[in-house]
Amino acid sequence: MKALILSISAGAGHVQAAEAIKKYIMLNNPNSEVQILDTLKYINPIIDKVVIGSYLKTIKTTPSLFGKLYDYAETDDGLATVSNKVNELLAFRIAPLINKFKPEILICTHPFPAEMVSVLKLKRKIDIPAISILTDYAPHSFWIQPAIDAYIVSNSDMIDEMISRGVDRDIIHDLGIPVNPSFIKQHDKAATMNELGLSPDKPTLLIMGGSLGIGKISDIYNEVLKLPIDVQILVITGSNKKLYSELTKLKESSLKDTRIIGFTGSVNKYMQACDLLLTKPGGLTITEALICGIPIAIFSPIPGQEEKNAEFLLKHGLAVDLGDGKNCAIAIEKLLACPDKLNEIKNNCAKFSKPCAGDDIYKLLEQLINNSAS
Template sequence: MRTLILSVSAGGGHVKAAEAIELYVKLDNPENEVMLVDTIKYINPILDKVVIGGYLKSLKFSPFLFGKLYDLAENGESIANFSNKVNEIIIHKLIPLIEDYAPDVIVTTHPFSTEMISILKGKGKIHIPVAAILTDYAPHSFWIHPNIDAYIVSTEEMVDEMVRRGVERAILHPLGIPVIPGFTKVFPREETLESLGLNPQKPTVLLMGGSLGMGKITALYEELQQTETDLQIIVITGSNHKLFSRLSDEKNTCIKHTRIIGYTTEVNRYMQACDLLITKPGGLTITEALICGVPLALFSAIPGQEEKNAEFLIKNHLAVDLGDGKYCRNIIDSLLSSSDRLMEMKNNCSKFAKPNSGYAIKKLLYSLIKES
């Protein structure tokens, strides 16, 4: 099987899902070949800097504006039509790539690459089965295009919502968002905490802001210092080096025992060791937390998709909402003092976790090739 995976590096989730599928396709079958392409960067590196750079800046400096653009794209046709026209202009650069690699199946993990392939199929330029993996817990109109052979979504509830938006039920597969093979490996809590010099008998809070270390993590860390609960803290700062340095300095004068961790490939290890995860509600982070069975407290949801993710979590009693994190100490104290509520949230995780998503998606890709 030759698989072409088209992603876009707008945030870590789309790329992580693509990398997970790459590993699963190669797993147990060395003859399988995979090419993973950062689509916009491949087409035009300058365009990538403009589009992706602008996207990341809007998330950091103007999340309200980003939310407004999200709503316009969801409810109106102007932005969608503009996106379609831009893709019409640039997609021809993908044709030589696809012809030279000659994949048996194409996987997309971002709306832009999904739309590009939809256009190419609609024009009759390619005749290859395509599977799109939605990397959140609610759909958006930007994802929905004709000529897609399979949509892989997170939950059964998303299937119904996609059907209401006009997608055929037969091509919807609630297989979940894939995480890398081995993510389900069990790490004993005591060993992890002792290796960090922390006390396994104390409540442990994990604070993180996604791969970019975004959100008001410093303010939240200061709030945690004011909690009445005798807790200890692990902070993962991701690729945010300034945040790592700032918190590393700050923790030396703080009351609560703290360990600061930068970019890590062992998120599952730290999730399994904590009693509560305080995080932004990104799709991949949610997926990982559900698999690890850790209750969630959410902060600084980006207007749009992350807000929709938060709605899903709160509605299903998987998380509490901390808003922007101000004055959240009482919410955290209340939650950590309620063992019954924490256990309910942990048990609810198992209802939505899909730890075998990668294997199921690989099986689906084989079936798409067989049917084509």
């Protein structure tokens, strides 16, 4: 299989999904040739720096503004038109690479390259099957493009909404979001706890805010320290070095055993070892938590897509809501004191988990390529 995966590094989820599907292609067909393109960076590093920098700054400092832009994009045709014109101009910058590489299929893990691919197909600059892998738990209008041949969604709730937006039911596939194949590996809880110098028998909480380590993680940690019960705490700070330093100082005065972990490739190991995950509801984090079967308590969703993710989790009993995290110690204590509720959430996780997403998507890719060739 010869595949070109188009992504954008706006948050790690899109890139992680791209890397995961590349690995599944290579596992299923080792003779494949797969290239991942960081689309904006390829087109123009300066544009990439401005766009991604603005995105990251907005979600960190003024998330409410990001939420307003998200909502406007859903309802304001003018904003959608501007986006379409910009992506149309940028699309022609990637056409030479596509034609030179000659992929059998194009895979988009971000809506911007999906729109670029759609433009090129409509302009008859390329004639290659293209799929979009939606990396959240609700659709957005930017994802819906007229020349995409298949949409991969994370859950069946998304199907009717996408149909209402004009997408043909036959090209919507509820296969899930792919995660790194190594994430499926099972780890022994006692071994992980011993490795961390913690007790395998004591309730353990995991706090994280995605790869960027954003959200009110320090506030949540301080709330957990108020718990009158004896718990252990793991905090994953991702690439946020400032947060790592801040929590390391807070840990020094903590009476509860705490381990601060920076960027790590062992999230699955830590999720499997813990009893409750406190997190922002990012698409990839949700997917990983469902696979690990860890109960989720959500806080500080970024307005827009993460709020939609939160709605999905709460609707299906996959999480409890901690709001903005203020005074959440009481809610956490109640949840830990109710094993039946924790088990109910775990059982619900099993219903929505899709650990075979990567292999299932590979089979669809093969089908699309064969249909295109016949």
